[in-house]
Amino acid sequence: MMFNGYNESLAENIRNWLREDIGSGDITSLSTIPEGHESKGIIHAKEGGIAAGMPVAELVFQIVDKNLIFKAHVKDGERVNKGDILAEVEGSTHRILTGERLALNLLQRLSGIATRTQAYVDALEGLPTRLVDTRKTTPGHRMLEKYAVRVGGGANHRFGLYDAVMIKDNHIKGAGGIAQAVSRARNQIPHTMKIEVETESLAQIDEALTAGADIIMLDNMDPVMMAEAVKRIKAVSPHVTTEASGNVTLETVRTIAMTGVDVISVGRLTYSFNSLDISLDLNAKKGGGAS
Known part of the structure; x- marks a missing residue:
């Protein structure tokens, strides 16, 4: 997994997050618990789901105190009850x-x-469509959140503005059209980079195909129109990847996949999810005098 080893970028983020929380010191613990007191903390699930972030939690405790002993009982990606x-x-x-x-x-x-992602993956069982995330992540947490998507069985879309060309409606307006936008991008980027174009109509799809887009996003199309769009794209350019996006829910994702799209991008994986209820309880107290 991605965080089995030491990651300096993540470690620096953790140090900053700890500074935010600790400030001048944990006044409650320092004023109520004797110095030298030792415990074992038991981290347990209060509901079922997919575990993700065990190596990250371990790194938090290592940074707090290298003498703390952390022992994971599950691996990332395992279902817990x-x-x-x-x-x-x-x-x-x-x-x-x-x-x-x-x-x-x-x-x-x-x-x-990870749990929400797995639910979407389960909804696509038996279909070849790939589920991916978006850039709708929490600032400062993108690396972690995209990791969690992979743990849940999904895949990652671009990580930022720097690693792929995605020509959306405002780029099209600014460039003066799809053809102009694709042409200018093609002249600027390396040959190894792909160009994706967001489309909202069959007419725009024809423009994107003529312009030579590598990936065509079908944005907020109903299933009937999307199926027609996929058919048209594959008939002209079978190698072009089709991506469905916009208002994809757990209830609609399978219907969308059955239109034949190659990829479905879902922002809800990282911006609309319920945190899994997880708690830590102390036991095996010893040392430091009476508590």
Whole structure:
């Protein structure tokens, strides 16, 4: 998995998130729990879903205190049930509590995304259509959230504005048309980069095909129109990838896939999901005098 090793970019983000939470110190733990007190924290699921972010949670506790011992009981991508133990963390009670909230926040969000993604993947069972995410991610968390999509069985669309050309309605307006936009992009980008064009009508699809688009996005089309669009595209250019986008829900995703599109992009994977309910409880207290 992506975060089995040390990742400096992620580690720096975690340090910043810890600074935001800790400030001048965890005043509650420091004022109520004796110095030297040790515990074992049990991280457990309070509802079922897909686990994601275990190596990330481990990295949080390692950064808080390298002497904390973290033991994962499940791997990312595994389905967990209510009551299942996900991990244990053992050592200084102060330090466990310092990292608890950030570790849980990340576990809950990533597991929620993975769980939602898996539901969409399940809805597409038996069909060749590929499910991908979008750039509708939480600022500062894109790498993690796109990772969670992969854990849930989905795939990633472009990571940012830099790794693919996606010509949308406002680009078309600014360039003066699809043909102009595609031509200008083709003259600027390396031959290894693809060009995607967003279309809303059959007329725009014909323009994109003539212009030589590599990927044609079918934006907010109803299934009947989308099926016709896919048929038209494949008849002219079988190698062109078709992508459905816009207002895709868990209830509509299979119907959309049955139009024959190659890819369905779903923003809801990363911007409209329920975090998985995960908690940490302390036990096995020892040391530091009476508590």
